[in-house]
Amino acid sequence: MTTTAGTRPPARRWTAGHTVVALCFAAVFISYIDRTNISVASIAMKDQFGWDETTKGFVLSSFFIGYLVLQVVSGTLANRYGGKVVLGAAVVWWSIFTMLTPPAASISLGVLIAARIALGLGEAAVFPASINMMGRWVPPAARSRAVALFTSGLSLGTLFSLPITGWLVRAYGWPVPFYLFGVVGLGWAVVWFARVGSGRSPDVEPELPPTERAIPWRRLLAAPAVWAIIVAHFCNNWGLYVLLAWLPSYFKSTFGVGIADAGLLSAAPWLVSFLMANVGGVLADRMIASGRSVTFTRKTVQGIGFVGPAIFLLLLGQAGSVTAGLLLMCGATGTAAFSFAGFAVNSFDVAPRYADVIWGISNTFATVPGIIGVAITGWLVDRTGGYTAPFVATAGLLLFAAVVFQVLGSGEKQVG
Numbered sequence: 581m582t583t584t585a586g587t588r589p590p591a592r593r594w595t596a597g598h599t600v601v602a603l604c605f606a607a608v609f610i611s612y613i614d615r616t617n618i619s620v621a622s623i624a625m626k627d628q629f630g631w632d633e634t635t636k637g638f639v640l641s642s643f644f645i646g647y648l649v650l651q652v653v654s655g656t657l658a659n660r661y662g663g664k665v666v667l668g669a670a671v672v673w674w675s676i677f678t679m680l681t682p683p684a685a686s687i688s689l690g691v692l693i694a695a696r697i698a699l700g701l702g703e704a705a706v707f708p709a710s711i712n713m714m715g716r717w718v719p720p721a722a723r724s725r726a727v728a729l730f731t732s733g734l735s736l737g738t739l740f741s742l743p744i745t746g747w748l749v750r751a752y753g754w755p756v757p758f759y760l761f762g763v764v765g766l767g768w769a770v771v772w773f774a775r776v777g778s779g780r781s782p783d784v785e786p787e788l789p790p791t792e793r794a795i796p797w798r799r800l801l802a803a804p805a806v807w808a809i810i811v812a813h814f815c816n817n818w819g820l821y822v823l824l825a826w827l828p829s830y831f832k833s834t835f836g837v838g839i840a841d842a843g844l845l846s847a848a849p850w851l852v853s854f855l856m857a858n859v860g861g862v863l864a865d866r867m868i869a870s871g872r873s874v875t876f877t878r879k880t881v882q883g884i885g886f887v888g889p890a891i892f893l894l895l896l897g898q899a900g901s902v903t904a905g906l907l908l909m910c911g912a913t914g915t916a917a918f919s920f921a922g923f924a925v926n927s928f929d930v931a932p933r934y935a936d937v938i939w940g941i942s943n944t945f946a947t948v949p950g951i952i953g954v955a956i957t958g959w960l961v962d963r964t965g966g967y968t969a970p971f972v973a974t975a976g977l978l979l980f981a982a983v984v985f986q987v988l989g990s991g992e993k994q995v996g
Contacts, residue, residue: 596777597717603772604710604730607671610765611706612737614678614699615643617761620745620828621754625685635689637958642693644821644950646700651947655708655940656795663712663936666705668772674702675765682755707731707943712936715928721865727925728861735853735917738824742846795937799995805930806938808988812882812923813942815981818949819889819916819974822957823849827909830967835902845906849913857917864921874929874991882922882989886982888915890975897968923985931995
């Protein structure tokens with residue numbers, strides 16, 4: 581359709597692809613309010629049940645056992661059957677187990693840990709299935725900002741969860757956030773199945789027929805660029821999960837703030853993360869559109885995403901006030917958010933037909949820090965009496981990952 585001189589082109593309309601991105605963002609948001617509310621609630625649970633910091637660390641990390649187990653399975657199922665059913669069923673599952681957390685805790689520590697593992701089994705699908713939906717509904721020129729947007733739901737979910745959980749715990753008791761947030765997830769599922777189709781946008785590459793969808797596991801695992809993503813994902817998530825689990829406790833124990841204030845202070849770094857993630861996504865797409873190579877773009881934004889937070893974490897040991905600690909944490913999370921336009925979208929560059937599978941593979945490795953990193957942090961805090969040691973270790977891992985990604989990373993297609 582043409583336009584005559586002096587008339588404006590039609591305004592860009594809201595498409596089915598926009599709906600998919602928005603709902604995937606909402607799914608990630610819900611997944612993070614459901615997994616992080618225990619970071620604040622556990623402060624009250626620790627007092628009620630008589631846990632030490634190591635026990636609390638095991639409770640916080642148990643989620644990741646279930647989360648690890650189904651990563652590759654979720655990516656494979658999404659690749660084979662599409663992300664709509666996989667993601668919808670997953671949200672229903674984990675919402676139910678969110679609501680079952682308080683009764684599980686009242687029975688025994690073992691039952692609570694089992695419920696947290698079950699929650700992790702459901703949440704394992706959120707990113708692989710959402711990546712599959714990005715491949716179906718978002719054209720390549722917009723994928724950096726689309727992936728950065730939906731993954732930044734984790735920052736906004738954390739931003740919402742920490743202060744709201746703190747307020748709910750103080751006003752109504754620690755079980756209430758689990759019941760409320762679980763209901764939100766069930767409401768999302770109703771909208772998802774009603775509004776999202778099972779097809780794909782005409783602006784993206786057509787799918788292979790079912791008989792040709794065998795996943796080339798050997799070729800994927802032999803590609804150096806895939807291993808760059810795996811290493812980047814692992815080290816990024818070490819920092820992410822340590823901060824998600826321990827940030828409220830850091831502010832409470834280091835600066836002596838109350839539970840509600842700890843949740844509120846912990847929210848500010850995730851607001852910065854949300855904003856900077858989307859800045860990074862727009863920047864990456866614009867760099868590519870201006871003629872910069874995809875490889876140069878991914879390495880540049882990922883370099884910011886690793887070196888920046890490493891510097892800020894190393895400086896945290898010198899923070900002498902809650903204000904200094906807060907500003908340094910904001911710097912760490914804000915620069916780390918550039919990773920959402922780096923390794924997080926890089927699987928579409930190196931193997932566009934198997935981006936969901938690569939995410940499942942890399943997030944399997946990247947879930948290990950949720951188990952050992954979170955637990956080791958609790959152990960180090962108990963042994964050293966502070967957070968300097970785990971922050972220094974995290975900074976070292978991020979600098980290591982920065983080197984690996986610069987050497988092995990690529991923006992070129994490795995597997996068709």
